[in-house]
Amino acid sequence: MQAVTDGNGNNAAFTMASEVRFLPPWAKSQLAHILEVTHGWREIMGRVPSMPWVPGEPIPEGLHYPRKYTSDDIQLVAEECARDRREGFEVLLEEWGTSGRKRPTLQDLVNLLEQAKLYRAVDYLTVKVLNGEPQSRDQSEGELFDELERAIQNDQRVHQDIVHGTFSVGVVKDTPDSLLTDRLSERSADDSRMQVNEEPTRVMDLSRNVLAASPGREEIQQPRFNAEVLEGLDSSGVPHFRYSMLKQITQNFSDLPLDYGGNKLGEGAFGVVYLAKMYVGGKEKKVAVKKLNSGEARVEQQFKTEIEILSRCIHENLLPLEGYSCDGPDWCLVYTYMSNGSLQDRLACLSGTEPLDWTMRTRIGEGAARGIVHLHTFQERPLVHRDIKSANILLDDKLVPKVGDFGLVRLGGSGTHTRTLIKTTTVFGTSAYMAPEAFRGDISVKMDTFSFGIVILELLTGLPSYDEEREGCDLLSHVLESEGEKSELLDVRAGSWDPDIASQLFDLAELCTDDKRRRPTMVQVLENYSSIVHSQ
CATH class of the missing domain: 1.10.510.10 (Transferase(Phosphotransferase) domain 1)
Structure with a gap:
């Protein structure tokens, strides 16, 4: 473990209890590089809790808890980074790491990284900085981590079709075979053949705020959004897709860019957009799945507004809405995929x-x-x-x-x-x-x-x-x-x-x-x- 110093410049042992603001420059720089690859710093910034949470407490896992930073804050940081040629994580550490009477610790950062499944950053901290052991994770998560690790080691450029603050859909290219394992190719082929139910699930029993499951399925607890948001959605005529299906056809909402064999098309203030394939009537259909940021204060209104508007306002020159999902941990909107981007x-x-x-x-x-x-x-x-x-x-x-x-x-x-x-x-x-x-x-x-x-x-x-x-x-x-x-x-x-x-x-x-x-x-x-x- 490399030597670090405390706030007074004295040599100090770096532990999980150490404040993140004391991370040495070499560690900050490498973490910033890791988290810049898939814009992971945005995910972390969007998950930081605000009061009454204080550093040292467990990170809330529910969908609704006060967030310290809004999507506008994240966008301002992104713009500052683009202007000053800096990396987002460095700016985040400067702001979050020095705010509050009780400062966030490395344990708080690790907890956020684990919650966001940014495992390469977690392993870097625990192994390279703290000289510990890699964190355990399930096999599928480990495989996704290995895929990203190989891409980074190959020093290949991240897909740059992401425009800050917009949902800018890039042109789909054939993924290079060298970036895909046989496992990934097979899984993609299987997932792309997911069939759309002829009778999509429908929102039921709004007073209990739960979804009625399809035959043979248990009821799934609805995310704790305002029940008024769901009023009228069932009568909108827009199909409801199961979250589990959207998760499968987006490779578990893979944040790897398309060029690396993932599904991420772009991101914006309200969420991330993924490419997916589904089969309707025996024909392949590409769709763009927008997974909304559950912590964003305006997400409920955006979700309801888009469904209400697009279910009634249909025109050749307006983006068609294929469906929505609200039976999982994140709400999603599904659009017709626009192959020529923005x-x-x-x-x-x-x-x-x-x-x-x-x-x-x-x-x-x-x-x-x-x-x-x-x-x-x-x-x-x-x-x-x-x-x-x-x-x-x-x-x-x-x-x-x-x-x-x-x-x-x-x-x-x-x-x-x-x-x-x-x-x-x-x-x-x-x-x-x-x-x-x-x-x-x-x-x-x-x-x-x-x-x-x-x-x-x-x-x-x-x-x-x-x-x-x-x-x-x-x-x-x-x-x-x-x-x-x-x-x-x-x-x-x-x-x-x-x-x-x-x-x-x-x-x-x-x-x-x-x-x-x-x-x-x-x-x-x-x-x-x-x-x-x-x-x-």
Whole structure:
């Protein structure tokens, strides 16, 4: 065991009772590297309890206990790390390790790591730092750990299709055979043939907060969420999938990236998305399973909102919801898998994908606008998405756009579609896409218009919505403050743009991002957009 020092710089024996803030630099650095591979530090940060828990007490194992850090806190750390080129675990130790009158210990950290099943980090601490023995675990967990260990030892890069704070679905590639054992290949083949029940389980007896099991199964205790969340879900017409089935077809919610033979597609503020295969009517169907963060305070509302909205609001350009699950330790939403990922990723040519040509970009923009208009108009009381951005516009195998991520949607009052619908003191979404009035808590359908204007600029320029290293960090400022011709900003990778169409789309984007009173509704935007792109 290497020598360590206490807070006064004196040599000291390092034990499970030692405070994590005294971890030596070499140990912090290696742990940070281990936990960066699968973004495990986010899992740890999201599990840290807050008062009345104090360091030294057992880590709560239930779904509902106060958490010290919210998803917004985790996102801020991720952004700071990306900006300062640091690793998340180091920042977490600086904050958590020095907070409170009683500081967290190595035992607290180990308990969190074990609860999150981050066994490589556990073994590093117990074996390399404390000179002890590896922790025991069951065979399946050990095999998954060995798979990750081999991938790390091969020094292969982690799949980078993860965009912080979004559910950015990457393009599926064939997994290299060298990364898979025969066992894993066989298990994947077996799991992919999981059949969907013709009669999915249904939520029953809400007053007792339990699920009625399928024939031959015992009742499963429902996670202790507010029973009101479940009201109406059974009558929504959306199938309920057993958690055990989703667990099986995602290889136990494997957090290994796709390139390593796992199932993880991406992660965001509300949870992690996994690729899965199921057979429906004898045909293979790929789905994206979003496992929600049970500790996130807004998860109940997001869960209910997505089911309520997508069960009623069906459109070619809105992401289809295949089903949901609420009979296990985590609630899940199941979507149709979008094989071409997000518009954000495709514009960035992530994973070596070909650039989208300008005609395809205009079609994608028009389709996305149609989806937003349907959300605003399919019923008398319009719905505001509140988080329109290229990362939430997903593309199917034919590059048809589907607007997704409806967790922030809110139901507005009756009346015209231009009136202010929501007043809220808390603003969500992504700031580069947000209308100025949204920061004052004024949320209306015109907020979605502003956000769509930024998407138009992304389609035209191929540039990200925010970049600290360019003049005019947010894309709107960058375009408005450009001293050259707008045509000079066009993405040359898209081919030879029609100059008239490009010029008019720049003008439309400027109109979409104008002052709220002069800003058009999405109904008007779609009409103008379609006349522009179909004028030739």
